Amino acid sequence: MASVVLKDLTKVFDNKFTAVNHIDLEIQDQEFMVLVGPSGCGKTTALRMIAGLEEVSSGEIRIGDRLVNDVSPKDRDIAMVFQNYALYPHMSVYDNIGFGLRLKRIASGGIWPFNTKRLYSEAEIDKRVQDAAAMLGLNSKLQNKPKELSGGQRQRVALARAIVREPKVFLMDEPLSNLDAKLRVQTRADLIKLHHRLGITTVYVTHDQVEAMTMGDRITVMSAGVIQQVGKPLDLYKNPVNLFVAGFIGSPSMNFAPVTLVPEGDKLIADGGSFRLTLPDDKAALASDYVGKSVIFGIRPEHIHDRALSLQIQSNADNTMTVDVDVTEPLGSEVETHFTTGEILLIARLDSATTAKIGDRMDVVLDMNESHLFDKDSEMAIY
Ligand SMILES: Nc1ncnc2c1ncn2[C@@H]1O[C@H](COP(=O)(O)OP(=O)(O)OP(=O)(O)O)[C@@H](O)[C@H]1O
Ligand SMILES: [Mg+2]
Numbered sequence: 001m002a003s004v005v006l007k008d009l010t011k012v013f014d015n016k017f018t019a020v021n022h023i024d025l026e027i028q029d030q031e032f033m034v035l036v037g038p039s040g041c042g043k044t045t046a047l048r049m050i051a052g053l054e055e056v057s058s059g060e061i062r063i064g065d066r067l068v069n070d071v072s073p074k075d076r077d078i079a080m081v082f083q084n085y086a087l088y089p090h091m092s093v094y095d096n097i098g099f100g101l102r103l104k105r106i107a108s109g110g111i112w113p114f115n116t117k118r119l120y121s122e123a124e125i126d127k128r129v130q131d132a133a134a135m136l137g138l139n140s141k142l143q144n145k146p147k148e149l150s151g152g153q154r155q156r157v158a159l160a161r162a163i164v165r166e167p168k169v170f171l172m173d174e175p176l177s178n179l180d181a182k183l184r185v186q187t188r189a190d191l192i193k194l195h196h197r198l199g200i201t202t203v204y205v206t207h208d209q210v211e212a213m214t215m216g217d218r219i220t221v222m223s224a225g226v227i228q229q230v231g232k233p234l235d236l237y238k239n240p241v242n243l244f245v246a247g248f249i250g251s252p253s254m255n256f257a258p259v260t261l262v263p264e265g266d267k268l269i270a271d272g273g274s275f276r277l278t279l280p281d282d283k284a285a286l287a288s289d290y291v292g293k294s295v296i297f298g299i300r301p302e303h304i305h306d307r308a309l310s311l312q313i314q315s316n317a318d319n320t321m322t323v324d325v326d327v328t329e330p331l332g333s334e335v336e337t338h339f340t341t342g343e344i345l346l347i348a349r350l351d352s353a354t355t356a357k358i359g360d361r362m363d364v365v366l367d368m369n370e371s372h373l374f375d376k377d378s379e380m381a382i383y
Pocket of ligand 2 (some may be wrong): 043044045173
């Protein structure tokens, strides 16, 4: 096993385009680290540099204690699983899984190719293939050809092929994105189980924040080649450092509204024109530098409730706003409700008992202890 450490790592393509911009990241031994961010933010480039498939422009990559900048991919003790895993169509599942092990040779004096010896015996290969197949539920498919498998099974063959190599580090680039929704959820769970069982340090790239939240021990959020925040899933959810992370983590996204912070007695009011909300005292204290200024107010859809339902939170003038319902999307367990107040569009995940319907004017209650404020210019979190 091994840690992976990136120090001031940068990739510039063609001397002009910076895809990865001075990133620092320490991935611990046995950790499952997810790199997440929108398309084009540099995730694959970062992963390919760790794999040795992309040359580093500047900075350092360490796997374990070893500086690997100049180590060839095959000597880095990594295994990579891509979105487009290519299986050999004419080979059985068994041979596809064991293929990489058969190729591994060690040099032993004399003239190539006679100077090389197989690293793994047939018995060792068989054991590893059987173990990996059992782990991934592929035992009954070992003699089949890839074309006789479902998409999910093929993906698992690609995983098994990586597992048998017993690498120090797994690098995975959107390995589930070719699967349909149901299979994704299933394979996601399989991967988490597998990680618990093998404890191999994993760097997992996705642009899907649900995958990031459910799979990562920690998550690294990237945007435009830069790391925005690194943390445990719930830390990112509860304490995003800036507007980008706040909007990226969570589905549907956090709602944002421009407000002015107006003092009133010993209270601080977030005045949005069509609504006025009172900040809880502890949060108001954190916003003291912003009194009288315009800031961005944030609240997640799950922290907005239908006032007509019995609530944990007491409804009062400090936390209630009147809204007009635009759309309701009943999802069974909840109703995703889109509404407006003044010019502002908001989305709430209301309890399925709500009677809200399109065209209604209704009162909603915000859990102000779960609210956020951001600096309008720097976009950094105020709290
Ligand atoms: N070989 C290359 N030459 C020039 N530019 C490149 C090259 N590879 C990637 N880029 C650019 O670098 C940026 C980052 O690409 P990268 O593939 O790392 O993004 P990504 O975060 O993996 O995105 P996606 O989610 O779409 O896979 C993109 O703007 C891309 O166009
Ligand atoms: Mg990519």
